[in-house]
Amino acid sequence: MALLPILHYPDERLHTVATPIAEVDDGVRQLAADMAETMYEAPGIGLAATQVNAHRQLIVIDISEAHDQLITLINPRIVVASEERAVYEEGCLSVPGIFDEVERAARVTVEALDLQGRIQRIEAEGLLSVCIQHEMDHLKGIVFVEYLSRLKRSRIAAKLRKQQQQKVL
Numbered sequence: 001m002a003l004l005p006i007l008h009y010p011d012e013r014l015h016t017v018a019t020p021i022a023e024v025d026d027g028v029r030q031l032a033a034d035m036a037e038t039m040y041e042a043p044g045i046g047l048a049a050t051q052v053n054a055h056r057q058l059i060v061i062d063i064s065e066a067h068d069q070l071i072t073l074i075n076p077r078i079v080v081a082s083e084e085r086a087v088y089e090e091g092c093l094s095v096p097g098i099f100d101e102v103e104r105a106a107r108v109t110v111e112a113l114d115l116q117g118r119i120q121r122i123e124a125e126g127l128l129s130v131c132i133q134h135e136m137d138h139l140k141g142i143v144f145v146e147y148l149s150r151l152k153r154s155r156i157a158a159k160l161r162k163q164q165q166q167k168v169l
Contacts, residue, residue, distance in 0.1 A: 001030075001037045004052040008164065009095045010157040015141040016055045018048070020075045024117035028058065032072050032115060036060045040067055044093045046131045048138030051094050059112075059135040063127050071122070076112035076136055079121075081105035088130045090144050096163075098156050102147045104133045 007014050021028055031054055039047040039060055049058040059073040086106040091099040107125040110132055114120045124132055134144055145153050 001033050003041055004034050004038045004054075006038065006042065006047075006051050006093050007053055009092075009143050009145060009160055011094075013053055013055075014050060014094055014138070014143050016050060017141045018050050018055045018057045018139040020057050021113070024074055024113055024115060028056075028074065029115050031056070032058060032060055032074075036062070036070055036072075039093070042093050045127075046135045047093060048135045050138045050141070057139050059132075059139070061128070061131050061135060063131055072115050073110065073112035073120075073122075073132070073135075074114070074117075076110050076132070076139075078105075078108050078133070078136065079111050080107075080109035082107040086126075086130070088127070090130065090134060092134070092144050094138075094143060095145055095156065095160065098145065098159075100145070100148055100152065102130075102134075102144055104130055108132055110136075 035047050045063045046061040049056045057075045061071045062069055082105050084106040085103050087101050087103045089099050090102045108129050109123045111119060111121050145156050
C-alpha cells in the first residue's frame with residue numbers, strides 16, 4: 001500500500017467529475033487500499049478518489065473510533081434521501097483546518113458496488129449519512145465549502161493559498 005497525495009482547495013482538479021468504474025479489478029482494489037491508508041494516516045473519516053487526483057467513482061469511509069469498519073463504495077448512487085434535513089459541522093482533508101456547518105438530508109439510502117463487484121445497499125443516518133453525501137459531492141466535483149457564502153469561500157481560499165505558499169518557502 002502507499003500513501004497518496006491529497007489535493008487541497010482551491011485546486012481546480014477537485015472540480016473534476018469522476019467517471020464510473022467499468023470493472024472492479026485488482027487496480028481498483030489497490031486504489032481503494034491506498035485511499036484507506038491515506039485516509040487513516042491523514043487522519044480522516046472519508047476520502048473520495050477525486051481528492052487523490054484519481055477521478056473515478058470510488059469512496060472509502062470509516063467513522064468508527066477503532067478504524068475497523070471500512071466501507072468502500074464503488075459507483076455510489078443515492079436511491080432515497082429523506083426530506084428531513086440535518087445540519088452538521090463538516091471538515092475535509094482537502095480543506096485542512098476549516099470547519100463549517102452544512103445542511104444535508106438527515107438520512108440516505110445508497111447503492112454501490114463493493115470490492116468484489118457485488119451490489120450493496122446501505123441505509124445511513126447521522127454522521128455516516130453526512131459522510132456519504134460529502135464524499136459523493138467530491139465525485140461530482142463539489143467541495144463542501146461551496147455550500148458556504150461567497151465571502152467565506154474566498155477567505156478560505158486565500159487562507160489556504162497563503163498556507164501553501166508558506167510551506168514552499
